[in-house]
Amino acid sequence: xxxxxxxxxxxxxxxxxxxxxxxxxxxxxxxxxxxxxxxxxxxxxxxxxxxxxxxxxxxxxxxxxxxxxxxxxxxxxxxxxxxxxxxxxxxxxxxxxxxxxxxxxxxxxxxxxxxxxxxxxxxxxxxxxxxxxxxxxxxxxxxxxxxxxxxxxxxxxxxxxxxxxxxxxxxxxxxxxxxxxxxxxxxxxxxxxxxxxxxxxxxxxxxxxxxxxxxxxxxxxxxxxxxxxxxxxxxxxxxxxxxxxxxxxxxxxxxxxxxxxxxxxxxxxxxxxxxxxxxxxxxxxxxxxxxxxxxxxxxxxxxxxxxxxxxxxxxxxxxxxxxxxxxxxxxxxxxxxxxxxxxxxxxxxxxxxxxxxx
Amino acid sequence: xxxxxxxxxxxxxxxxxxxxxxxxxxxxxxxxxxxxxxxxxxxxxxxxxxxxxxxxxxxxxxxxxxxxxxxxxxxxxxxxxxxxxxxxxxxxxxxxxxxxxxxxxxxxxxxxxxxxxxxxxxxxxxxxxxxxxxxxxxxxxxxxxxxxxxxxxxxxxxxxxxxxxxxxxxxxxxxxxxxxxxxxxxxxxxxxxxxxxxxxxxxxxxxxxxxxxxxxxxxxxxxxxxxxxxxxxxxxxxxxxxxxxxxxxxxxxxxxxxxxxxxxxxxxxxxxxxxxxxxxxxxxxxxxxxxxxxxxxxxxxxxxxxxxx
Amino acid sequence: xxxxxxxxxxxxxxxxxxxxxxxxxxxxxxxxxxxxxxxxxxxxxxxxxxxxxxxxxxxxxxxxxxxxxxxxxxxxxxxxxxxxxxxxxxxxxxxxxxxxxxxxxxxxxxxxxxxxxxxxxxxxxxxxxxxxxxxxxxxxxxxxxxxxxxxxxxxxxxxxxxxxxxxxxxxxxxxxxxxxxxxxxxxxxxxxxxxxxxxxxxxxxxxxxxxxxxxxxxxxxxxxxxxxxxxxxxxxxxxxxxxxxxxxxxxxxxxxxxxxxxxxxxxxxxxxxxxxxxxxxxxxxxxxxxxxxx
Numbered sequence: 028x029x030x031x032x033x034x035x036x037x038x039x040x041x042x043x044x045x046x047x048x049x050x051x052x053x054x055x056x057x058x059x060x061x062x063x064x065x066x067x068x069x070x071x072x073x074x075x076x077x078x079x080x081x082x083x084x085x086x087x088x089x090x091x092x093x094x095x096x097x098x099x100x101x102x103x104x105x106x107x108x109x110x111x112x113x114x115x116x117x118x119x120x121x122x123x124x125x126x127x128x129x130x131x132x133x134x135x136x137x138x139x140x141x142x143x144x145x146x147x148x149x150x151x152x153x154x155x156x157x158x159x160x161x162x163x164x165x166x167x168x169x170x171x172x173x174x175x176x177x178x179x180x181x182x183x184x185x186x187x188x189x190x191x192x193x194x195x196x197x198x199x200x201x202x203x204x205x206x207x208x209x210x211x212x213x214x215x216x217x218x219x220x221x222x223x224x225x226x227x228x229x230x231x232x233x234x235x236x237x238x239x240x241x242x243x244x245x246x247x248x249x250x251x252x253x254x255x256x257x258x259x260x261x262x263x264x265x266x267x268x269x270x271x272x273x274x275x276x277x278x279x280x281x282x283x284x285x286x287x288x289x290x291x292x293x294x295x296x297x298x299x300x301x302x303x304x305x306x307x308x309x310x311x312x313x314x315x316x317x318x319x320x321x322x323x324x325x326x327x328x329x330x331x332x333x334x335x336x337x338x339x340x341x342x343x344x345x346x347x348x349x350x351x352x353x354x355x356x357x358x359x360x361x362x363x364x365x366x367x368x369x370x371x372x373x374x375x376x377x378x379x380x381x382x383x384x385x
Numbered sequence: 386x387x388x389x390x391x392x393x394x395x396x397x398x399x400x401x402x403x404x405x406x407x408x409x410x411x412x413x414x415x416x417x418x419x420x421x422x423x424x425x426x427x428x429x430x431x432x433x434x435x436x437x438x439x440x441x442x443x444x445x446x447x448x449x450x451x452x453x454x455x456x457x458x459x460x461x462x463x464x465x466x467x468x469x470x471x472x473x474x475x476x477x478x479x480x481x482x483x484x485x486x487x488x489x490x491x492x493x494x495x496x497x498x499x500x501x502x503x504x505x506x507x508x509x510x511x512x513x514x515x516x517x518x519x520x521x522x523x524x525x526x527x528x529x530x531x532x533x534x535x536x537x538x539x540x541x542x543x544x545x546x547x548x549x550x551x552x553x554x555x556x557x558x559x560x561x562x563x564x565x566x567x568x569x570x571x572x573x574x575x576x577x578x579x580x581x582x583x584x585x586x587x588x589x590x591x592x593x594x595x596x597x598x599x600x601x602x603x604x605x606x607x608x609x610x611x612x613x614x615x616x617x618x619x620x621x622x623x624x625x626x627x628x629x630x631x632x633x634x635x636x637x638x639x640x641x642x643x644x645x646x647x648x649x650x651x652x653x654x655x656x657x658x659x660x661x662x663x664x665x666x667x668x669x670x671x672x673x674x675x676x677x678x679x680x681x682x683x684x685x686x687x688x689x690x691x692x693x694x
Numbered sequence: 695x696x697x698x699x700x701x702x703x704x705x706x707x708x709x710x711x712x713x714x715x716x717x718x719x720x721x722x723x724x725x726x727x728x729x730x731x732x733x734x735x736x737x738x739x740x741x742x743x744x745x746x747x748x749x750x751x752x753x754x755x756x757x758x759x760x761x762x763x764x765x766x767x768x769x770x771x772x773x774x775x776x777x778x779x780x781x782x783x784x785x786x787x788x789x790x791x792x793x794x795x796x797x798x799x800x801x802x803x804x805x806x807x808x809x810x811x812x813x814x815x816x817x818x819x820x821x822x823x824x825x826x827x828x829x830x831x832x833x834x835x836x837x838x839x840x841x842x843x844x845x846x847x848x849x850x851x852x853x854x855x856x857x858x859x860x861x862x863x864x865x866x867x868x869x870x871x872x873x874x875x876x877x878x879x880x881x882x883x884x885x886x887x888x889x890x891x892x893x894x895x896x897x898x899x900x901x902x903x904x905x906x907x908x909x910x911x912x913x914x915x916x917x918x919x920x921x922x923x924x925x926x927x928x929x930x931x932x933x934x935x936x937x938x939x940x941x942x943x944x945x946x947x948x949x950x951x952x953x954x955x956x957x958x959x960x961x962x963x964x965x966x967x968x969x970x971x972x973x974x975x976x977x978x979x980x981x982x983x984x985x986x987x988x
Contacts, residue, residue, distance in 0.1 A: 132600035145591040529969035534961030631833035
């Protein structure tokens, strides 16, 4: 577990480091003819060099949109309003010129997208597409680029890389396509990898392999990684720090041990608690009651309060949106009016995923 | 037999069946001619002997199945009968003029395809802006435009007023310009509408986002999208050819272009039914061949398509 | 016969609201509105022609032939001294009527065929499909041309010929509807209740298919008008002196040098008519059934 974690994040408490990526108050709203959907509603967090930040949340929590906005990759057909700042390498990516963003995409920040089945151009050979990732940022001869491409495919564990290089995506399996996506992501040794649900579309048996590939890739390139997932087990295994998102907000952020041992937000508690237990005497699953809010009509106050066991209908929860505030240890923040009441709650969860995962 | 050959054979067999159907329709129609078909074909000045001759040579004295069979046999032997008016073989009459029609049709299709795709891509990449609105207005206008009116307007402008281009006939490249434009405008409008909607669809796809994420220029992403959009666009271009053939008849008339379209009109006016039959048969055959060619092109454009299953 | 409960899809307030909403969508479409206006304008000119002009469209007066546009003759006069504007207005009756009737014929023939083909399936379906394919392998204009060649010119033949070309469209459309509706639960329920197949077909299938049929009809009137006018242009359609727009254009062609103004207006009106039907048809389709976009 901890020993297999990528690139250790041994931080001395109190030590101040410069974040590699700093997202400040990001808001992304989609406007259709009839409504405005607040997909990301004031998100701020930092990513430090060499670490893996896990971003957890249900579908619709805004985790993918946040990271896509970093690279300004929201599809052009949507009418999107973005505000806030995304600081990287000394500039605000949201304000950068098109040429600047293109320079950063693929070279400094790379995206490993969500669904490997639809992410490759079906009419071009795989090798050509890998080569494209290289040629986008370097003036190399085609032959050299091809050679590097084949090496990349081998690095991510594709057997017979040379032969496979000349095949089409439909001749690859899902797991292999995901490996290709990773290969394209690390092709230019970026300093930040964004892995969006890298294992969600894959079989359980393949998932572990893919995570190994990612781990190796990250280690070899010494990159930071933002790992987006709704799979808590994955996060527990891979991440150094965790940000929990709900309805377009970050509701809790802490290092991974703290998040699982002493969560300070009812939603996080609910998430952990809803995991199936392999130990203990639980007979039933404990889901969080209710469903995520309609992002076109976000309720006032805390976005989670309609489903919150802690709220108990208190006025503060209904009326004012809680800020992300420090609770407990210095780097532990939670957006709950009554986070203090959850102190020691982690103990109540007998045998959390923290011990159970492999 | 390899998969591909057997596919080809199957398509050709289906084509033959359709052509047989076309011949049947034609034969039935000639039989349905009000009055005495042989007399009509021979012409009003014909003597009774000539009328009889026509009747015999066309098999009009025999029952329909026999007439039909004779025609099919003739076709299989490469003959389409004799023109009543010109007294030469239908095949040679058509043969002289077919190249002109093909040239015109090909040029018209190319014109429509090239400009249609260009306009469609531009409209899709500038969606919502003035170019897009202009493009869709032109698109609707293009499919509403009567071919012959456009041709005439072009003649009035470029031949009569400006005297830049010849009025008609088929000598030299200059005389090809206006007919091509006239014929191609409708096709261009249809293709551009189709291109725009397909491109809008593909530009949103995940793999285009992946391409952008690699940090390439936008036009590279557009190229990826276009390559994928090509299949439905190709379908439309292929379908347009059929419409084009119809438009060719009118265009050739307007510009006195010596193709089989003009010949068709003349032969209808002359009641020269063998010739009419022959031309219709050739048109149908061209259309069917084109369908097959279009399908074959699919497998080139899209590696996932394997026509033989 | 005992009273059998019939299965109805009731017209709920919900359904009416949806229809109203779709109408509003249609109204918001600028192109569609322009189309409606042009159509009304042309139709009005055609219907009220006797009131709007004092000229007789078919009376010849060779002394005033080839007069360019003026106050007296806003569109000029043609080779036979007839007032072009008057002929255009009266001509609208022919061109528009031919287009509409042709589509009507196509629908009357094509819709039942398609329904039968889709609902019955089996051999009937195959036969009808083969016929549709053969019809489709002909360009509608070529088909009309051949029919006119065989059966002669004149307004009746032209109308039928123009209609025949678009029959396959309706067959395809209703066949598809019938195929999908065959699976619908309420149809099965109706069968279980003992309703005859014919009643089921007519009641349920038609009601659902009505909107697409109207959309298709509108879009295809443009096609039939172009076909009919095209035939007229070639001299193989409606014969002079009847002022059909295509025919007018055809005769005017001989005088391209002498009187080019004679060529502008008949073509312009054909264009406007087809344009307006296309705009309205597009608007209807986008508002009522966007799934019809290929």
